[in-house]
Structure formats: C-alpha cells, structure tokens
Amino acid sequence: MGGAASSSSAAGSTSAEAHEQESLAAASLALPLLRAVFSRSSDLPSILSPPPAAFRPASSPPEPPPRFHDLLARLGPAIASLFFDHGAAAGGDWLGFLRGFNACCARARASLPVAQLLRVYAAACAGAGAPCGVQFQPSEDEDDDGGKVVGELAPGEIAVLLWMCWVMAWSGSSAPRVSSGEEVGKGEPTVVLPDVTHLVLSALVSAGAVADDAGVWGWEVSGAAKGVKVQEFTSWVISTVPGLGNCLSRYVQDRFRACQVDPVKESSVSTGITTSDTSDVYVLTRGRAWAISLSLRNKLSEKFLSASVFGMDPEDLLYRSSVNGKGLSRFWSCVEGYKGPALILLSAFSNGGGANVDADRRWGIGALTEEGFENKDTFYGSSGYLCSTYPIFRMLLPSGMEKNIMYCHLHTQIRTYEAKPKPLGLAFGGSIGNERIFIDDDFSKVTIRHHAVDKTYQHGSLIPNQGYLPVEASILDVEVWGLGGQKTKRQQDVYKKREDIFSGQRRKIDLAAFGNWEDSPEKMMMDMVSDPNKVQREER
Structure with missing residues (x-):
C-alpha cells in the first residue's frame, strides 16, 4: 500500500510538472507545433541548423573569419545537445523536451538569456575547433542544470559572436525562399555579413578595453586590444543591445516553425537581396539597422531587423x-x-x-x-x-x-x-x-x-x-x-496633392473679378500719381 501510494504521488507530481511546463511552453509556441517537432526529436540537430550558405563580410578582403562556417555547422547540434538531450536520452520523454524548450525560450531575467547564448557559442566553438575564451562551469549539484559562464571575449570573438547572432536572425522565418534554380556556386547562396565594427567598439569602450577619446579612430577588429570579461559583456548587452539576449529564443522558435512549412523549400535561400549590399550606399547601412533593432523594445525593432537582412526599401x-x-x-x-x-x-x-x-x-x-x-x-x-x-x-x-x-x-x-x-x-x-x-x-x-x-x-x-x-x-x-509603412506614405501623398491644389488656386488670377479698369481704384491712384493737382470729381 505504501509503495502504491508513493508511486501515485510521484505520478501526480510528474503530471503537475508536465502541466506547468506545457503552460509555460504554450506562451512561446503552440503545443500542437511543439508536439510535431517532438515527433522528430532525432532530427533536432538538423532542424536547429541554419540553412546552408556561403557567408562573407562586406569589407575587403571578403573572407569570413577562420572556422566560421564550421561554427555555424555545429550550431544546431550544440543547441540540441545542451537543451534537448535529456528528452532523447529518456527514450523520447515529452517532459524532458518541454524542459529543454523552456530553458532556452521561456521568459527569464535579463542576464540568463545572455548566459545561454554564450553557452551555445562556446559549445559550437568547441565542436568546430574555433578559438574561444568563454567556458561554462556546471553547478556542483548533479540534479541542477544550472551553472555560470566565465572567461573573456577577444575583439575578434565578439565580432564572430555578433555575426553568429545575425545569421540566426537571417535564417528565421522572415528569410526569403526561392527555388534552387537561383542558387549560385556549389548549391549555396552567398550572403554578405553586415559590418559590426561599431558594435564591437561599443562593447570594448563600455568595458574600458578601448579609450573612448583616443583609440576609436581607424580602429580595426583584427587589431590587438584587451578582451572583455563575460560579466562586462553581459552588462553591455543588457544596457545597449538587449535584443541580442533574445536571439537564441527567437532562433529556436523560428526553426521549429520553419520545419513545419516545407523542409525542402526552407533549405534554399534567396540570393537576389542578400548577396548584394545595396543598402550600404546609404548612411543607414545594414549593420547600423541591425544595431538599432537590437536596442529597441517596440514594434519598430522588426522594421530595422528586416532592413538588416534585405536593406531598407528605397x-x-x-x-x-x-x-x-x-x-x-x-x-x-x-x-x-x-x-x-x-x-x-x-x-x-x-x-x-x-x-x-x-x-x-x-x-x-x-x-x-x-x-x-x-x-x-x-x-x-x-x-x-x-x-x-x-x-x-x-x-x-x-x-x-x-x-x-x-x-x-x-x-x-x-x-x-x-x-x-x-x-x-x-x-x-x-x-x-x-x-x-x-x-x-x-x-x-x-x-x-x-x-x-x-x-x-x-x-x-x-x-x-x-x-x-x-x-x-x-x-x-x-x-x-x-x-510608418505604405499606409502612412499614401496619407502623405494625399496631403501633398491637396496642398498642390490649394497652392494652384492661390496662384490663379481671376481677371473677371477685377471688373472694368476705368472704374477701378488702381486707375484712380495711377492718375493721382501722374497728376496730383488734377481735381477728381466724387460721385454722390
């Protein structure tokens, strides 16, 4: 009897936790979509990987950082192993899957999403053999998945991390899709990475690694500079670009949505807009648009995020x-x-x-x-x-x-x-x-x-x-x-047309309104000027 009661109590506790985890997950994604993804748990590493593409920076020479493509290839497996391996190890445990999803997508205090993002970055770098000054220290409690991220980010590593986050945004559900006939090269489109030098400098100046009044002119990411500690980097993200902490959560949700659309079409990405850096002919470059989107917490953030991928609409x-x-x-x-x-x-x-x-x-x-x-x-x-x-x-x-x-x-x-x-x-x-x-x-x-x-x-x-x-x-x-979008622009066009009509009416002279010149006050004044002594008869 005691064993049965204990078993019943454990089952009730598990059921209550499952209900709590489902309620928490439903705030981010619909449960039917999560169940559909859960049914494909073995494919999570590929589902969570960005679409294949050849990435290059806009600067010259147009070569990506060493092992950058290897890092992106390890991004999906890193997220799957860090957050969803518990469910897979338990033979397809739905509760474990929900725990992993909520760990990276549920709302949390500002510093936790940044720590999770750095944890994914460190794991992807380790899998790709790329240099990384960040390490994750697990908690001493074996039942606790928590821990803390420690270490230091060099300027080049900050740039790679920012580019990784931009690729995560690029590969979201808003990325353009086309047939494979438009692809170039080895079946992969070429995508131009935005310039992130101004963001790297902002982080370094905030941490005191670069002097604001002396070291910013002509500064290059490849130049030698002191690194930024994880705590300082986290403080900079929270104060300057809080949207960066949401990159992981948004990416996972976008990849889950995308895998339910059409896995074949989803893997091909348009090159018509992303290969050319046309927006950088303006003062508002794609890199600056992305920085503004990361700093805003309103609906305009989406407008600038789209501009960082496609460029602003002329x-x-x-x-x-x-x-x-x-x-x-x-x-x-x-x-x-x-x-x-x-x-x-x-x-x-x-x-x-x-x-x-x-x-x-x-x-x-x-x-x-x-x-x-x-x-x-x-x-x-x-x-x-x-x-x-x-x-x-x-x-x-x-x-x-x-x-x-x-x-x-x-x-x-x-x-x-x-x-x-x-x-x-x-x-x-x-x-x-x-x-x-x-x-x-x-x-x-x-x-x-x-x-x-x-x-x-x-x-x-x-x-x-x-x-x-x-x-x-x-x-x-x-x-x-x-x-303001097309609606606001149309309202301005209507306003301008109305003003043009009013201006035309003000400029138009109605000659009939002046009457006969002989009876006009203007003629009388002209006559008086020409002969001021002439007697004018007043009609009574």
Missing part, C-alpha cells in the same frame, strides 16, 4: 540631401505631411581642430522620432531616441524628465514681425538656444552640446572625445527614413 527614403538638395526648405518639402515614425541620420566631420575634438574625423548620429514633422517655434513630441551610429554605437533613451523631443522651425510664406525671432533649423533635446543637437537651416553645419544641457534624453556622449564645449561640424549627408 520607397521609405523621404529625404536625402545629396539627392534632394541641402536646406530646411527642401527637407520640409519632402517630409511635410508625413505623420508617422521617422529616423533622421546625418554624417558629419569635425574640422575645427579644437582641444576637445579631433580634426577631420567622420562620425554619424541620428534621432528616431515616433511622430510626424511639424513646423513650430517650440519643441514638440511625446517620445524619441538619440543614437550614435559610428564609429561607436550608442542609443540614448528618453529620460522622462522633459519632452523637448524635436524642434523644426522654418519661415513660412506669411511672415510676421518677431521681437525675438526663434532660430531656424532642426533640433533635438535641450532647450531653445541650448539644443542637444542643432542643424542649421542650410544643413551645412551641426552643433552638438554636452548632455548637461539636456533633460529630455539620457546622458552620454554622441561623438568620441566630445568634451564639455559645443562641437561644430560640417554636414556631409542627411537622410530621413519613414517607418
């Missing part, structure tokens, strides 16, 4: 100074009426040679606004972000203390007298006269001020070696990308 480019011309009036003619989120990027170089900034150094900054543009003499907006795009990536979130998000002021056709005229230009943060970023109305000069003048956005420098004094720089190019 139809979303509202304004480009090199094409549309420089100046606030030309800028306004392109963005007026656009009532949706937009990204403003500019490329500039410091030419003052002052004590607080190096001369002839290019850098890029931007602002992401979630509202449309307005011509006002005051600040407006409810939410926005500032970012540094290169040479170091940073994203400065709203502080919540003030809402001086954006300022856009230009003269209209109807001008009035102003005792204290407001500055003409485009600005973000700070206050009028002390803007965090101010672009003049000619779009020839930009002024960057220290964060002490600004309570709208978080503290932090936007350019290397910024210092406390205002920095003036010459603008090379300005881009504005509309992020």
